[in-house]
Amino acid sequence: MKNNPTLIIVAGLPGTGKTTLAKKIADEFGFVMVSMDAIKETMWGTMGHEFEFDFADKVGKTAFELLFHFMELSLSKGISLVIEAHFHPELNNERFNKLKEKYGVNLIQIYCDCETETLRKRFKERMGQDSYHKGHRHVISLYGEDKVLNSLGTKNKRLTINGETYDLDTTNPEMIDYKKLFEFIYDNIK
Numbered sequence: 793m794k795n796n797p798t799l800i801i802v803a804g805l806p807g808t809g810k811t812t813l814a815k816k817i818a819d820e821f822g823f824v825m826v827s828m829d830a831i832k833e834t835m836w837g838t839m840g841h842e843f844e845f846d847f848a849d850k851v852g853k854t855a856f857e858l859l860f861h862f863m864e865l866s867l868s869k870g871i872s873l874v875i876e877a878h879f880h881p882e883l884n885n886e887r888f889n890k891l892k893e894k895y896g897v898n899l900i901q902i903y904c905d906c907e908t909e910t911l912r913k914r915f916k917e918r919m920g921q922d923s924y925h926k927g928h929r930h931v932i933s934l935y936g937e938d939k940v941l942n943s944l945g946t947k948n949k950r951l952t953i954n955g956e957t958y959d960l961d962t963t964n965p966e967m968i969d970y971k972k973l974f975e976f977i978y979d980n981i982k
Contacts, residue, residue: 796896797867798823798981801888802876803951804904807911809962813904814876820974821872821981826862828877831855860887867895881951888953899955900980902973906963956980 800823802814811827818825832855839851859875866873892899950957958976962968 796898796982797870798872798898798900799863799867799888799891800872800874800977801879801899801901801951801953802874802904803879803901803949804962805911805949806878807915808904808906809965810876810878810904812965813902813960813962813968814874816970817902817974817977818874820970821874821977823872823874824866825874825876826859827875828855828859831858856883863891867891867897879949879951881949885952888951888955892954898980898982899953900977901951901953901955901957902977903950903957903959904962905959906961910963 798821800814800817800821802810802817804810811829814825814827817823832851835851835855856877859877863873863875888899891897950959956976958973960968960973
């Protein structure tokens with residue numbers, strides 16, 4: 793008998809280490825990993841990244857739609873995934889729960905959180921790296937760097953889904969107990 797597909801959702805605020813963690817989980821379990829930032833960066837690579845606020849908002853919304861479209865295609869074929877993004881519960885809770893209902897998906901959320909000062913430090917470091925995509929820089933400039941910095945760590949974005957949630961403090965990445973995390977995931981794959 794074949795197991796139901798598993799969707800591991802790595803969620804949390806920007807700068808909490810979602811992408812790094814999602815890659816480790818995907819490697820451990822042999823799942824495909826899809827990153828929201830990778831989708832946006834691909835879009836900016838084809839459309840350019842210098843645009844007005846309204847268009848920046850459309851890029852973000854389109855990237856979310858593409859992410860959910862890819863999830864639906866994969867899960868409908870029984871393919872398990874790891875996805876990561878800064879999800880908005882008010883927009884995404886119901887969508888994830890419908891995927892579970894439609895495909896019998898094992899939903900597992902890994903919620904990344906860290907101290908606000910650590911978030912701000914990581915954000916500033918990211919902005920100073922040449923490898924940080926120009927599209928992200930442009931969107932931040934549209935919002936205003938100070939406004940973005942001041943909002944970091946102020947909004948809990950934990951999803952409320954019909955699945956299991958593992959809260960992970962990523963303040964000190966070297967202190968993460970991956971063995972415990974992976975055991976939690978293995979225990980919840982049905």
